[in-house]
Amino acid sequence: MMESLLVANRGEIARRIIRTARRLGIRAIAVHSDADAGMPFVNEADEAVELGPAAPAESYRNADRILDAARRTGARAIHPGYGFLSENASFARQVEQAGLIWVGPSPAVIELMGDKINARNAVAATGMPVAPGTPEPVAGEAAAIDAAAAIGYPLMVKASAGGGGMGMAVVHDEDGLRKQYAAVSGFAERMFGDRGVLLERYYPDARHVEVQILGLADGTVVALGERNCSVQRRNQKLVEETPSPGLDPELREHMLVAAVQAGKAVGYRNAGTVECLVYGEPGSQSFVFLEMNTRLQVEHPVTEEVWGVDLVEQQLRVAAGEPPSVDLAALRPHGHAVEFRVNAEDPIRFLPGPGTITTWTEPAGDGVRVDAGYAEGTRVTPSYDSLMAKLIVHADTREAALARARTALASFAIAGPKHNLPFFAELLGEPSFIDGTYSTALVTRMRAARP
Template sequence: MIESVLVANRGEIARRVIRTAKRLGIRSIAVYSEADADLPFAREADEAVLIGPANPAESYRNTEAILNAAKQTGAQAIHPGYGFLSENADFARMVTEHGLIWIGPGAEAITAMGDKINARNLMAAAGVPVAPGTQDPVASVELALQAASDIGYPIMVKAAAGGGGMGMAVATDEASLEAEYERVRGFAERMFGDGSVLLERYFPRVRHIEVQILGLADGSVVALGERECSVQRRNQKLVEESPSPALTPEQRSALLAAAVRAGEAVNYRNAGTVECLFDPTAGEFFFLEMNTRLQVEHPVTEAVFGIDLVEAQFRVASGLPADVPTVANGHAIEFRVNAEDPKRFLPGPGAITTWVEPLDLPGVRVDSGYREGNKVTPNYDSLMAKLIVFGADRAEAIERAKAAVAAFEIAGPKNNLPFFIELLSNDEFTSGDYDTALVSRMR
C-alpha cells in the first residue's frame, strides 16, 4: 500500500481523501492557498504546505508548486481529487516522470477521453451507443448548417474540449445555430484554448444517468451501478441518487455493460465515470462523456454498495486487489450544498456564522469543506458540503432527506438548502418521473 499521499485539491474532497488516508495509515499531505489556510482540510492533514495565493492559477493549478511540495514532503503519490488538475493529462504524465504514483487513470486514457469528438468516435467503435452527430470538428458555420440538416433540429452545440456542463448550447433552427456556433467556439477558445465544436442531436426530454466504473490492477473493469443526475441548473448537477428510478432491470444491465466496454476500450485503471443521456420515451441511452477521475457524487455509490471508493483508488494505484461488491442495497440521495441563492443560483460567498450538520439523524452523512468561523470566498467553486442520505428504499431516503435538510443550519453565506426543501415536496421529483428540465420548470 502507498505510504504517503499529497492531495492536490482543497475543500470537501481534500478532506474526504485525507479521512480515508488516515484510516489506512497513509501519511496525508495537504497543499493550500492563502485563502484556505484556516479550512479543515489544511488542519486535518498530517502535513500542510502553502503553495500560493488565492488565484487557482497560482496555487491549485500551479503544477510546479505542487510537485515541489511533493518533493519537499517526501510524498510517494498524488491524489488530484476532482476539478483543477484531475483531468490534466500533462500533469498526470509529469507526476509519473517525477517518480511519483498518480492516483487515477493513465495519461493516455485522460487524453483519449478529454476530447469529446475523439471520445465519441472511440465509444462508437467499441459498440457503445452514441447520439446522432458529427464525427469530426465542424470547421465553419456553413458546415455546421449542412450537418444540422442531416442530424435534424434541435441541435446541441458542444465544445470538444469542454466539461462540467460548460461550453454547451441548444440551437432550434438555422438562425440560432449560426449564433450559438460562434458563441460556443469563442467560449471554448477562451476557456479551453481549443475552439473545436461538435454537433449532436438534442433531446428535449432526457435524463442524465452515469455509471461508476473501476479499472482494477489486474486489468479488468467493473461497474458499480448507476447514478441519476438529472436535477441540474445550467447543465450542472445539484442532486444525485442511486439507483436511478428511471431504468428497468434490462436497461440497467445494458447500460452497465456498455460502461464496462467504454472502460475497456481505453484500458482504464482506477475510478472513473461514464456519463450517458437516457431518452425515457424511447428507452434508449447514448454516451455523453467519460470523466477520468473521482466524481463529486461518488458517495451515493459508496452508500448503496458499501464501498470506500477512495480506498479502492489507493489499492489500485498500489497494484493491489480491491474488494469490489457486486450487489447494491437500498437507496441514496446526495444534495450539493452550495453558497448560492436558492432562487437564481447565483454565488453568495461570505463568513460562516452558523454551521450545524444533522449528523444525529439516521442514514445521514455529510462531507463538508467548511465549519463555523470559516469564510467562503469567491475564488473557488461554491460547493460547501455534500449531504448524503441513505434509506432502505427511495421513499425512506426522501423522508430522511426532508428531515436532514431541515436540520442543516447554515448562516452567513447564502445557501441552497431552501431549494432542496422545495424539491423534496415537488410531485415530479418524488414520483421519480423527472428529467433535466425539472429545475427550470420549478423556476
Template sequence: MIESLLVANRGEIARRIIRTARRLGIRAIAVHSEADAGLPFVTEADEAVCVGPANPAQSYRNVEAILAAAQKTGAQAIHPGYGFLSENADFARTVEAAGLIWVGPGADAIAAMGDKINARNLMAAAGVPVAPGTTDPAASVDAAVAAAAEIGYPVMVKAAAGGGGMGMGVAADEAELRTQYEKVGAFADRMFGDGSVLIERYFPRVRHVEVQILGLADGRVVALGERECSVQRRNQKLVEESPSPAVSPELRSRFLAAAVRAGEAVGYRNAGTVECLLVPRQRGSQVDGPGAEEFFFLEMNTRLQVEHPVTELVYGVDLVEEQLRVAAGLAPTFDPDALAPRGHAIELRINAEDPKRFLPGPGVIATWNEPTGDGVRVDSGYVAGNTVTPFYDSLMAKLVVSGADRAEAIERARAAVAGFEIAGPKVNLPFFAELLENAEFVSGDYDTGIVSRMR
C-alpha cells in the same frame, strides 16, 4: 500500500480523501492557497504546504508548486481529487515522470477521453451507443449548418474540449445555430484553449444517468451501478441518487455492460464515470411512466466524481480506498464478481448560492450545524468561522442520505435538510426543501428540465 499521499485539491474533496488516507495509516499531505489556510482540510492533514495565492492558476493549478511540495514533504503519491488538474493528462505524465504514483487513470486514457469528438468515435467503435452527431469538428459555421441539416434540428453545439456542463448551446434552426456556433467556439477557445465544436442531436426531454466504473490493477473493468443526475441548473448537477428510478433491471444490464466496454476500450485503470443521456418514453404513450427506450454516451469523466458517496453507500465500498489500492497495484477490498446494490442513496449539493436564481453568495460562516441521524452523512469543507471566498466553486458540503428504499431516503433527506443550520453565506437549502416535496421528483418520473419547471 502507499505510505504518504499528497492531495492536490481543496475543500470537501481534499478533506474526504485525507479522512480515508488517515484511516489507512497513510501520511496525508495537503496543499493550499493563501485564501484556504484556515479550512479544515489544512488543519486535519498530517502536513500542509502553501502553494500560492488565491488565484487557482497560481496555486491549485500550479504544477511546479505542487511538485515542489511533494518533493519537500517526501510524498510518494498524488491524488488530484476532481476539478483543477484531475483530468490534465500532461500533469499525470509529469507526476509519474517525477517518480511519483498518480492516483488516477493513465495519461493516455485521460487524453483519449478529454476530446469529446475523439471520445465519441472511440465509443462508437467499441459498440457503445452515441447520439447522432459529427465525427469530426465542424471546421466552419457552414459545415455546422450542413451537419445539422443531416442530423435534424434541434441540435446541441458543444465544445469538443469542454466538460462539466460548460461550453454548450442549443439551436432550433439555422439562424440560431450560426449564433451558437460563434458563441460556443469563442467560449471554448477562452476557457479550454481549443475552439473546436461538435454538433449533436438535441433531445428536449432527457435524463442524465451515469455509471461508476473501476479499472482494477489486474486489468479488469467493473461497474458499480448507475447514478441519476437529472436535477441540474445551468447544466450543473444539484442532486444525484442511486439507483436511478428510471432504470429497469434490463436497462441497467445494458447500461453497465456499455460502461464496461467504454472502460475496456481505453485500457482504463482506477475510478471513472461514464455519463449518458437517457431518452425517456413519451408521456401519454402506452408505456407511460418511468423508463426509457434508448441511451447515448455523453462523456467519460476520468476522475473521482463529486457524487461518488451515493455509490459508496449503496455498494458498501470506499471508492477512495479502492483508488489507492489500484494505484498501489493491490486487489480491491470487494469481490468483483459479487457486486450487489443495497438500498437507496441521495446526495444534495449544499452551495453558497441563493435558492432562487442560484447566483453565488460567498461570506463568513456564522453558524454551521450539521444534521445527524440514521442514514445521514455530511461531507463538508467548512466549519463555523470559515469564509466562503469567491475564488472557487460554491460547493460547501454534500448532504448524503440513505435508506432501505427511495421513499425512506427522501424522508430522511427532508429531515436532514430541515436540520442543517447555516448562516452567513447565501445557501440553497430552501431549494432542496422545495424539491423534496415536489410531486414530479417524488414520483421519480422527472428529467433535466425539472428545476426550470419549478422556477
C-alpha cells in the same frame, strides 16, 4: 500501499481523501492557497504546504508548485480529486515522470476521453450507442450549418475539450446555431485553448444517468451501479441518486455492460464514470453516450453508501498495483441513497453568494452523512466553486430516503453566505421528483412555474 499521499485539491474532496488516507495509515499531505490556510482540510492533514495566492492559476492549477510541494514533503503519490488538474493529461505525465504514483487513469486515457469527439468515436467503436452528431470538429460556421441540416434540430453545440457542464448551448434553428457557434467556440478557446466544436442531437426531456466503473490493477473493469443526476441548473448537477428511479431493468443492465466494455476497450484503470442520456418512456427507453469523466465524481458517496465500498480506498489500491479490499464482483447494492450539493448560492436564480459562515450546524443520525469542506468561522470566497458540503442520505427504500432527507435538511443550519437549502425543501415537494419521473428539464420547469 504508498506511505504518503499529497492531495492536490481543496475543500470537501480534499478532506474526504485525507480521511481515507489516514484510516489506511498513509501520511496525508495537503496543499493550499493563502486564502485556505485555516480550512478544515488543512488542519486535518498530517502536513500542509502553502502554494500561493487564492487565484487557482497561482495555487491549485499550478503544476510546478504542486510538484515542488511533493518533492519537499517526500510525497510518494498524488491524488487530484476532481476539478482543477484532475483531468489534465499533461499534469498526470509530469507526476509520473517525477517518479510519483498518479492516482487516476493513465495520461493517454485522460487525453483520449478529455476530447469529446475522440471519446465519442472511441466508445462508438465498442458498440455503445452515441447521439447523431459530427464525428470530427466542425470546420467553421458554414460547415456547422450543413451538418445541422443533416442531423436535425434541436442540437447541442459543445466545446470538444469542455467538461463539467461548461462550453455548451442548445439551439433550435439556424439563427440560434450561428449565434451559439461563435459563442461556444470563443468560450472554448478562452477556457480550454481549443476552438473545437461538435454538434449532437439534443434530447429535451432526457435523464442524465451515469455508470460508476472501476478499472483494477489486473486489467479487470467492474461497474458499481448507476446514478441519476438529472436535477441540474446550467447543465451542472445539484442532486444525485442511486439506483436511478424509473429506469427499465433491461436498459440498466445494457448500460452497465456497455460501460464496462468501453472501459476495457481503452485500458481503463482506477475510478471513472461513463455518462449517458436516457430518453423515451418507461418500457421503451434508449440511451446514448454523453462523456467519460476520468476521475472521482462529486457524487461518488451515493454509490459508496449503496454498495458499501470506499471508492477512494479502491483508487489508492489500484494506483499501488494492489487488488481491491473486497470482492467487487460479489458486491450487491442495498437500499437507496440521495446526495444534495449544498452550495453558497441563492436558491432562486442559483447565483453565487459568498461570505463568512457565522452558523454551521450539520444534521446527524442513522443514514445521514455530511461531507463538508467548511465550518463555522470559515469564509466562502468567490475564487472557487460554490460547493460547501454534500448531504447524503441512505435508507432501505427511496421513499424512506426522501423522508430522511426532509428531516436532515430541516436540521441543517447555515448563516452568513447565501445557500440553496430552501431549494432542496422545494424539490422534495415536487411531484415529478417524488415519483421519480423527472428529467433534466425539472429545474427549468420549476422556475418557470414560480410567480
